[in-house]
Amino acid sequence: MQNRLLAALPPADYGLVGPYLTHIDLERGRLLYDPGDPIDTVYFPHDGVISLMTLMENGGAIESATIGPEGALGLMAAVSPRASLSRAIVQTPCRAARISAVQLHEAWEKSPAIRKFIDRHTEALFGHAIQSVACNALHSVEARFCRWLLTCHDRISTNTVALTQEFLADMLGVQRTTVTAVARTLQERGYIRYRRGVVDIVDRAGLEAMTCECYGVVRRTYDRLLPGS
Amino acid sequence: MQNRLLAALPPADYGLVGPYLTHIDLERGRLLYDPGDPIDTVYFPHDGVISLMTLMENGGAIESATIGPEGALGLMAAVSPRASLSRAIVQTPCRAARISAVQLHEAWEKSPAIRKFIDRHTEALFGHAIQSVACNALHSVEARFCRWLLTCHDRISTNTVALTQEFLADMLGVQRTTVTAVARTLQERGYIRYRRGVVDIVDRAGLEAMTCECYGVVRRTYDRLLPGS
DNA sequence: AGATTTGTGTCGAGTTCTCGACAGTCTGCC
């Protein structure tokens, strides 16, 4: 599996970035950026999920968007230098390619194809964010729980996700007890199985029937704007 | 009052767009874009507020971001042609300058200053969106009501906002009866006065004390990234 | 093996908000 943005680049354009890419493994929980950090490195996940989290004054943190193999973390820094607006942490263990923002900026200056996919990615990520604004205001925790699992499942190659209910509660911005209750009903319906720190996705179709439209909307936005898988 | 982006452009750069700007009045409620519409025109408000709304499948609509004199509507279309992701409607009567996306794109190609402010604006708008994701998940209707009023107040020159509770309920994604209840407590505390279709802001400091941190966070993001008023 | 830490199950009181209903009021239109 390979990052979809990189994979879709024509050879000549890939040649501008390929030599500067470093391949790394990102372990779960690794902190890549905090708000205010200068974005000096751009990460292209090959699989797995990176979460963008908005930090609140009380120390809380809630997920505001995610990055997977269809995109990249810090991509806007290729246009011009900037600071991170959010915290970025590695959600699932992740192979990735990274490149310095400076090198990517040079490629951006030379390649229309690279400028185009960065522009498209920015738009897709914005679309993701505004859909989440609506989702968080309108939809139940149950629907959002399913959406989160499905989005994660799309980006990994297994049916097993390592996460604690406590952590997911933070992501969704709800109480841990609420997550426990939702997880129980999903397990009773046979859509998932879970144990301490692990969730298995058993019946994707079941989750899809229970999530809100936002899952599909965001997914289609990415499919429309960015290279297919 | 003048759009802050345009006002901050050096004369030489302004010369690239000035001749193509048309000044217009936008009446309240006017629909500028719906999802999927090609963005052929960019609007620079001199005062007033334009709302970006995410449409849901059931016909509902909820505000996901706002545009005021510190920014512009459709600005990303200056980079390359695209379709709107959301509905854009005029929230308060609004003087504005408009320019065709094609003309603005030509200015974008020639002027580094224009490219820079468009890039900054995109980032600020993204910051606005991700803060709203968190806000909608974590904060009470009361706090969000105050935030909405304050954000609006920043962008108009009067203490009077024309809006119905029904409409505001849609913006916030809550029931109209909830808005009524919140409005009543704010009036009892002397922060606002309202009557059919009109809200007067009486005590800004009171509203500021009651809103969430998100108001200040978004405002500071704009101040940091874009030209001051 | 025992001790400690971390994650989960459950309970219950309390709050916030939903959702439907209906009456009353204001505004503009004919």
Added chain:
DNA sequence: GGCAGACTGTCGAGAACTCGACACAAATCT
């Protein structure tokens, strides 16, 4: 002036979620 339509006030049942508390279970450490 009267009518129609749009906006607001209020009520009440019920659902969703919060928040604190505590017991229990699984993983980790020594």
